[in-house]
Amino acid sequence: MENERGGHERPNGKGAEVAVVKGQALYKQVAREMRKAIARGTWTPGEKIPTEDKLTALYGVSRPTIRQAVAELRADGLLDVQQGRGTFVRGPQPEHNATINIERTVICNGDQYHCPAGWQDAEEPTVYRVRLEPSAAATLETDEGEAAFLVQRLYTHESSGVRARYSGLLPMEQITSTVLAQRPEVFNTDAYAALAAAHGPIEWHEGVSARMPNPDERAALHVPENTPLLVSQRVTRTQADARPLMLETLTMTGAATQLTITHRPVNRERI
Known part of the structure; x- marks a missing residue:
C-alpha cells in the first residue's frame, strides 16, 4: 500500500492483502480493503468492527487515515457509528422498491375505535406527570406549565419489524372525568373512546415532518x-369546537x- 509519505507500507497484524492503486489517496485504499472484509463476511452485519488501534495495526496506517476510511464507509451506508458504543456493520436495509406502508387511519364503529397499523409493544410503556413545555402547550392551545400525563411507548411494526417511538400528552384538565385519569397508559384507541365519551364526537388533525435523529433515537429505533x-404528530380534537384533547x-x-391516512369529506355545516 502506498503510504502517506509517498512510499509503500504493508499492513501489520494479520495483514490484509492490499492491491496498490497509484495516485489514490491512502484512506481510500484502506476503505477498499474494509469493504472487502464486509463483503467476505469477515465483519458481519450488526458486528462491531475493530477499534482504531487495532485497525491502525492491521493496515499499518495512522489514526487519521483510519478515521477518513471509516467516514467514507459511513457515507456509503456500510458502517453505523453509535455514540459511546463503537462502529458497527450495518444490517440489510429495505430496498427502495420495497416500501414499508404504515397505516395511520382511524376507524370508528359506534363507540369503538381501531387503528389498523399493526404495532406491538417492544417494552412496557412508561407514564410521567409533566408540565407542558411551550411548543406542546401551543399545539394543545393551553397554558405553558399546565399539568399533563406523558405516556411513552416503544413499538415494533409486526409485518416490517420497523421500530417506532410513541409519546402521548394528555392534559389533566381534559381527562379528569375519564378513566384516563387513573389509566393513562391505555392504547390510543381506548383513549379516543374515553375522550369521545367525555367530550362528544372527536376528529384528528395530523401532520408529518422529517428530521435527522439524535443518538438516543438512533439507538432505540435501530436507525x-x-x-x-418521519415524525407524525396527531392532535385529537372535539368536532363541535375543534378543542384539542390529546397530542x-x-x-x-x-x-x-x-404513511397512509384516509380522509373523508367533512360536512360544510360543521366547519
Whole structure:
C-alpha cells in the first residue's frame, strides 16, 4: 500500500492483502480493503468492527487515515457509528422498491375505535406527570406549565419489524372525568373512546415532518446514521369546537417508509 509519505507500507497484524492503486489517496485504499472484509463476511452485519488501534495495526496506517476510511464507509451506508458504543456493520436495509406502508387511519364503529397499523409493544410503556413545555402547550392551545400525563411507548411494526417511538400528552384538565385519569397508559384507541365519551364526537388533525435523529433515537429505533426520521404528530380534537384533547407523536425511520391516512369529506355545516 502506498503510504502517506509517498512510499509503500504493508499492513501489520494479520495483514490484509492490499492491491496498490497509484495516485489514490491512502484512506481510500484502506476503505477498499474494509469493504472487502464486509463483503467476505469477515465483519458481519450488526458486528462491531475493530477499534482504531487495532485497525491502525492491521493496515499499518495512522489514526487519521483510519478515521477518513471509516467516514467514507459511513457515507456509503456500510458502517453505523453509535455514540459511546463503537462502529458497527450495518444490517440489510429495505430496498427502495420495497416500501414499508404504515397505516395511520382511524376507524370508528359506534363507540369503538381501531387503528389498523399493526404495532406491538417492544417494552412496557412508561407514564410521567409533566408540565407542558411551550411548543406542546401551543399545539394543545393551553397554558405553558399546565399539568399533563406523558405516556411513552416503544413499538415494533409486526409485518416490517420497523421500530417506532410513541409519546402521548394528555392534559389533566381534559381527562379528569375519564378513566384516563387513573389509566393513562391505555392504547390510543381506548383513549379516543374515553375522550369521545367525555367530550362528544372527536376528529384528528395530523401532520408529518422529517428530521435527522439524535443518538438516543438512533439507538432505540435501530436507525442507521444519515437516515432521516418521519415524525407524525396527531392532535385529537372535539368536532363541535375543534378543542384539542390529546397530542400524539410517532417517530420512525424515513427509509422507504410510506404513511397512509384516509380522509373523508367533512360536512360544510360543521366547519
